[in-house]
Amino acid sequence: xxxxxxxxxxxxxxxxxxxxxxxxxxxxxxxxxxxxxxxxxxxxxxxxxxxxxxxxxxxxxxxxxxxxxxxxxxxxxxxxxxxxxxxxxxxxxxxxxxxxxxxxxxxxxxxxxxxxxxxxxxxxxxxxxxxxxxx
Numbered sequence: 466x467x468x469x470x471x472x473x474x475x476x477x478x479x480x481x482x483x484x485x486x487x488x489x490x491x492x493x494x495x496x497x498x499x500x501x502x503x504x505x506x507x508x509x510x511x512x513x514x515x516x517x518x519x520x521x522x523x524x525x526x527x528x529x530x531x532x533x534x535x536x537x538x539x540x541x542x543x544x545x546x547x548x549x550x551x552x553x554x555x556x557x558x559x560x561x562x563x564x565x566x567x568x569x570x571x572x573x574x575x576x577x578x579x580x581x582x583x584x585x586x587x588x589x590x591x592x593x594x595x596x597x598x599x600x
């Protein structure tokens with residue numbers, strides 16, 4: 466059977482290039498929209514985190530003052546001694562938390578090395594597949 470609507474190779478290539486151009490444009494729009502959504506979520510996160518941290522700080526100060534006055538009232542310690550004990554405990558806890566944060570920060574990688582390696586592997590595989598069909 467003969468094809469009633471023959472299409473030239475040039476027309477096929479032109480259609481393919483147009484499809485690739487359209488796909489790239491759609492991919493770029495999708496990436497832009499995705500980044501916009503992530504930026505909005507990040508803004509909301511920063512605002513909520515700021516308010517939450519402020520409230521947590523104020524709560525901590527009030528609770529620490531309460532502990533100081535409990536030590537003063539129950540144990541009969543002078544206020545300066547009570548403040549010293551609470552301050553020492555707080556500084557020890559802060560030191561432990563900062564040391565843990567520093568060790569975690571040492572393992573932080575800001576570049577997606579595994580993803581880049583995966584993309585390179587995929588590109589190599591595609592290249593091998595394309596070259597193997599040509600020969």
